[in-house]
Amino acid sequence: MTGHLSRRQAAADRSQQLIRDQRDAHAALAPRFSRGADGERQVATTLMTLTRPDSTGRQRWFMLIDRAWPGTRSANVDMILIGPPGVFVIDAKEWTSPPQIHAGVLCAGLDNRQSEIVKVKAMIRPAQHALARKLHIAADIVHPVLAFAGHSLHRNHQGVLLLGMPELRPTLTGELPARLNAADVGAVHEALAEVYPAYEPCNLPSDHVSAMAADNVARGLFDPQDLVEAVVAEATSRSMERWMTFLHPSQLAIVKRTYTGPARISGPAGTGKTVVGLWRAVEAAKSTTGPVLVTSLVRMVPRVQARLLQQLRPDLAHRIECVNIHKWAADFLAASKVKVSYDPGGAENEFSRAWLDLRAHFSALDPLPLYWRQEIDTVIKGRGLTNREQYRATARPGRRRRLTESDRDLVWRLYEQYQQRMLDRGILDSADLLLHALAQVRLTPPEPAYGAVIVDEVQDLSLTALRLVTELAPSGSNGLLLIGDCRQKIYPGGYRLSEAGLSIVGGRNEVLTVNYRNAPAILDAALDVIADQRFEDIDGAIVTGRPADLATRHGAGRVIRVAAQTSTDLQQRVIAMVRELTAGGGYGEVAVLCFHGKQAKDYASLLRRESIPVMDLDTYAGDPDDRVKVGTWHKAKGLEFAHVLLPDSADAVAHVRDQTDVEAAALARHALHVAMSRARETLWLGDIGRSQPTTVG
Numbered sequence: 001m002t003g004h005l006s007r008r009q010a011a012a013d014r015s016q017q018l019i020r021d022q023r024d025a026h027a028a029l030a031p032r033f034s035r036g037a038d039g040e041r042q043v044a045t046t047l048m049t050l051t052r053p054d055s056t057g058r059q060r061w062f063m064l065i066d067r068a069w070p071g072t073r074s075a076n077v078d079m080i081l082i083g084p085p086g087v088f089v090i091d092a093k094e095w096t097s098p099p100q101i102h103a104g105v106l107c108a109g110l111d112n113r114q115s116e117i118v119k120v121k122a123m124i125r126p127a128q129h130a131l132a133r134k135l136h137i138a139a140d141i142v143h144p145v146l147a148f149a150g151h152s153l154h155r156n157h158q159g160v161l162l163l164g165m166p167e168l169r170p171t172l173t174g175e176l177p178a179r180l181n182a183a184d185v186g187a188v189h190e191a192l193a194e195v196y197p198a199y200e201p202c203n204l205p206s207d208h209v210s211a212m213a214a215d216n217v218a219r220g221l222f223d224p225q226d227l228v229e230a231v232v233a234e235a236t237s238r239s240m241e242r243w244m245t246f247l248h249p250s251q252l253a254i255v256k257r258t259y260t261g262p263a264r265i266s267g268p269a270g271t272g273k274t275v276v277g278l279w280r281a282v283e284a285a286k287s288t289t290g291p292v293l294v295t296s297l298v299r300m301v302p303r304v305q306a307r308l309l310q311q312l313r314p315d316l317a318h319r320i321e322c323v324n325i326h327k328w329a330a331d332f333l334a335a336s337k338v339k340v341s342y343d344p345g346g347a348e349n350e351f352s353r354a355w356l357d358l359r360a361h362f363s364a365l366d367p368l369p370l371y372w373r374q375e376i377d378t379v380i381k382g383r384g385l386t387n388r389e390q391y392r393a394t395a396r397p398g399r400r401r402r403l404t405e406s407d408r409d410l411v412w413r414l415y416e417q418y419q420q421r422m423l424d425r426g427i428l429d430s431a432d433l434l435l436h437a438l439a440q441v442r443l444t445p446p447e448p449a450y451g452a453v454i455v456d457e458v459q460d461l462s463l464t465a466l467r468l469v470t471e472l473a474p475s476g477s478n479g480l481l482l483i484g485d486c487r488q489k490i491y492p493g494g495y496r497l498s499e500a501g502l503s504i505v506g507g508r509n510e511v512l513t514v515n516y517r518n519a520p521a522i523l524d525a526a527l528d529v530i531a532d533q534r535f536e537d538i539d540g541a542i543v544t545g546r547p548a549d550l551a552t553r554h555g556a557g558r559v560i561r562v563a564a565q566t567s568t569d570l571q572q573r574v575i576a577m578v579r580e581l582t583a584g585g586g587y588g589e590v591a592v593l594c595f596h597g598k599q600a601k602d603y604a605s606l607l608r609r610e611s612i613p614v615m616d617l618d619t620y621a622g623d624p625d626d627r628v629k630v631g632t633w634h635k636a637k638g639l640e641f642a643h644v645l646l647p648d649s650a651d652a653v654a655h656v657r658d659q660t661d662v663e664a665a666a667l668a669r670h671a672l673h674v675a676m677s678r679a680r681e682t683l684w685l686g687d688i689g690r691s692q693p694t695t696v697g
């Protein structure tokens with residue numbers, strides 16, 4: 001009984017102490033907040049008591065209040081709380097209407113306030129970078145929090161904790177495991193106090209602001225003028241928001257570096273190659289007078305990039321032309337008044353007819369036409385060969401089937417027949433389009449000349465396409481930038497840089513080694529698929545499937561493997577998973593990706609029948625859209641989603657392998673690697689009877 005009473009007494013003492021602490025904290029904090037900042041004061045008061053030393057005299061929690069957001073001109077960070085579970089960067093809100101999530105978007109009542117999510121996520125980045133750099137502490141120790149004075153709420157929305165007043169303190173102190181010891185907490189506090197200096201809110205002379213910003217740049221945080229303002233800018237789309245990222249100092253250095261000749265950025269999936277390329281395009285637009293070309297083979301990426309640049313730098317976006325290389329070629333030929341009839345469908349028919357005439361001769365080699373169609377596209381036309389002797393003598397990088405001289409003569413016959421048929425009809429296929437454009441560029445280059453050319457996913461270009469972009473790029477500094485990853489090569493064929501007269505050496509060859517996209521378990525699973533492969537890079541180097549020095553900065557995520565009984569069972573599980581992932585809205589962050597186009601169409605119809613909003617990936621242009629994206633692995637190249645479902649993936653790869661075509665089997669595996677590495681938080685792999693049901697991560 002005595003024990004019981006003394007425990008009650010102790011509890012009463014503690015609550016009295018808490019009240020006193022709160023009152024003291026409130027009084028102490030009052031002068032720090034301006035009028036109208038009641039919400040901030042309430043939040044700070046609630047948390048301030050945590051910073052009181054415990055009975056042993058040790059301070060376990062620290063708080064930084066009203067600090068400058070480094071690199072911004074005038075923005076501030078309300079609070080940073082540092083304790084055993086990690087760092088909480090807190091933006092306090094005092095909204096009249098209750099905060100809620102509508103269709104995956106944060107709203108105050110019915111007003112869209114999703115930009116607050118973007119903002120607080122951007123606020124944590126300097127902390128993440130500084131802790132990684134100075135103390136080697138993982139980025140996921142830092143949590144963005146929106147704290148709502150006057151409301152009750154407990155929710156995790158897109159990685160941001162949304163907490164009302166009653167929930168604030170118990171959540172921050174009680175829900176996460178302790179990850180920092182006392183010494184770490186002290187070191188983190190010290191580091192962050194330096195990164196987020198005390199806020200000097202009013203009327204700083206502009207030279208003070210620029211000195212502060214310059215200091216941040218010198219410390220490698222980011223470029224205050226361009227990068228931060230863009231990040232802080234309002235964003236409405238969740239997928240866009242991912243791209244509006246602070247650059248790591250090593251990335252920023254690449255954005256700012258002057259290359260005295262052609263340069264290259266390589267690195268595994270999700271290492272920020274595209275983001276860095278895009279910022280270099282912005283730099284090029286600022287420093288040259290000509291237009292800047294950003295191109296790649298796939299259609300989707302330039303569309304998304306154009307849209308993004310429009311949001312990031314509306315003042316410069318019109319100077320940066322984002323377009324896939326075939327469209328560029330068609331537009332250029334049209335503008336040059338060269339009349340061509342580009343007809344891929346008609347060309348396909350003519351190839352089939354030529355194949356019917358000659359297929360009997362190919363039965364001992366490969367009886368399926370696809371390999372030979374690709375041979376013509378990627379080797380004969382892709383390398384710009386003009387006669388049989390050249391073809392006999394040419395190296396065929398990336399083509400794994402060895403061909404004798406007589407095999408090559410046979411292929412050349414097929415090529416000639418196909419070409420003659422197209423000539424008779426006056427049509428061109430896609431490889432011809434590039435050859436014509438290259439010839440025309442050499443004759444009369446486009447006017448005005450490009451100020452810079454940036455090529456993404458360069459590993460998938462043909463040699464002809466590479467020659468074309470090389471021809472378009474100015475020869476001076478920063479003229480040509482090639483971005484790519486040989487592990488993500490999903491189209492046949494290949495080339496060496498030297499074949500286009502390019503030599504990229506030393507400091508012009510940048511390699512990114514930190515993955516910012518995928519949860520570690522997802523990255524691991526995606527690399528597993530290609531771990532036993534060896535890749536020949538475009539500079540001739542041999543690269544292994546699993547890079548030795550790849551680090552990851554993403555927080556937790558999961559890989560779910562499902563073994564279904566039947567195809568109907570598999571479909572039902574896909575629907576169930578989509579429903580689970582979108583229970584609170586957020587359809588736009590889910591993608592269902594299939595190997596074959598037909599399969600993707602079937603899944604799109606299936607989801608529609610279930611009243612799940614669906615968008616065909618083909619028509620996606622990076623605009624905000626709250627529908628599940630459905631498409632092929634190939635179409636998803638360069639994109640990313642929070643959650644990716646890959647039904648029948650193991651089956652698709654195994655099926656290709658069964659056909660004894662080693663090259664196609666390898667490319668299918670690379671495509672699976674690409675598809676898996678699109679997922680940030682959830683990767684769902686479902687097959688009929690193949691995989692064991694497991695969840696990793």
Ligand SMILES: Nc1ncnc2c1ncn2[C@@H]1O[C@H](COP(=O)(O)OP(=O)(O)OP(=O)(O)O)[C@@H](O)[C@H]1O
Pocket residue numbers: 242243244245246247248251267268269270271272273274275276485488515516517637638639640677
């Ligand atoms: N410094 C950074 N901090 C946080 N996130 C970053 C950083 N750099 C890049 N990211 C994010 O990482 C993701 C991957 O970036 P990006 O698409 O540029 O990579 P990539 O190397 O081109 O990928 P892939 O080759 O797989 O298409 C994007 O969401 C991007 O916003």
